[in-house]
Amino acid sequence: MIPVALKRWLGMPHSCENPKSIFIGLIGGVGDLVSAAPSVVALKKKYPSAKISFGVGDGIFFNTIKNDPNIDHFETPFFYNTWKKRARRKMYRHKYKEHDLVFLLDNGTLDWWQPKKHLIDIYAEKCGVTLEQRRPIFYLNENDFREADKKILDLGISEQDKLLVLSPETRSKKKMKEWPYERFLPLIQKIRYNYNFKIVTMVSKDNPNEYNGTIPL
Structure with a gap:
């Protein structure tokens, strides 16, 4: 079994029973973000005392999730080369210095769709959560x-x-x-x-x- 400290250094995702801080990174488009929203709800319910930070692109992408009441902090614009394993490991290492749990949800391969799973289910599996409602969520305010x-x-x-x-x-x-x-x-x-x-x-x-x-x- 690989020690947690070594996993952090190697940039490998790992579990944490009682995290105080969670980071979620997703550079994808609007459809990706609303598909990930149910997993954010489930994470907040699973770890109610944890602070959730979300890394997202700017402009329309940030506007898509800025009203999510389950997110405590936004990092925008957030970016790394999702197709490069080295860049992904480097981002994991960087975020594990600040957070107990890190989920980088962008798919790292072009053939991610071949298992024929919906993005909602893919994100839920990556976050290790079970969804009560399996549907996209879009939060609107009064001005919207x-x-x-x-x-x-x-x-x-x-x-x-x-x-x-x-x-x-x-x-x-x-x-x-x-x-x-x-x-x-x-x-x-x-x-x-x-x-x-x-x-x-x-x-x-x-x-x-x-x-x-x-x-x-």
């Missing part, structure tokens, strides 16, 4: 709700309207993640024919495709 209400009104959507949101575009790994554009068009037509929904499509400003019959956002 006000901004959303204003945006909905600006788009011409009323409280009586039935709303459906489609997200045909991804930020990265488009060939692996995105459904083909030519399939979205008949899907939209079929939805409009069978249901009285207003459809919002979440797309970037530079997306060249048109999604007729929807409200682009």
Whole structure:
């Protein structure tokens, strides 16, 4: 059995029965962050007296989790080369100097998806927790709700309207993640024919495709 002190020096993750400080690092995108949120809840419940610090990118990534009541401190912008084993070990060593438990959640290999596990389950396994609710969590404040209400009104959507949101575009790994554009068009037509929904499509400003019959956002 490898002593804990040696594991810390080698940059190897290890367990701690009663941690006072926990560090979680995740550089991934918005979807990764909301998928990791249930594990943060479970960690706080498992170790209620521990202070949780979260390393995250800046901008939209920090804004995604800044309202999480389970996180005591944010480190932003947080970055290391997740694909390099040496960089990962170095980050573990650095964080173990300040924290009792360290979880670097970014996947270190490109084939992480091959076991066909959902990110929610992958993060829970890495954190050593069992989830009571297996679904993403997004924390909003009052200002977020006000901004959303204003945006909905600006788009011409009323409280009586039935709303459906489609997200045909991804930020990265488009060939692996995105459904083909030519399939979205008949899907939209079929939805409009069978249901009285207003459809919002979440797309970037530079997306060249048109999604007729929807409200682009």
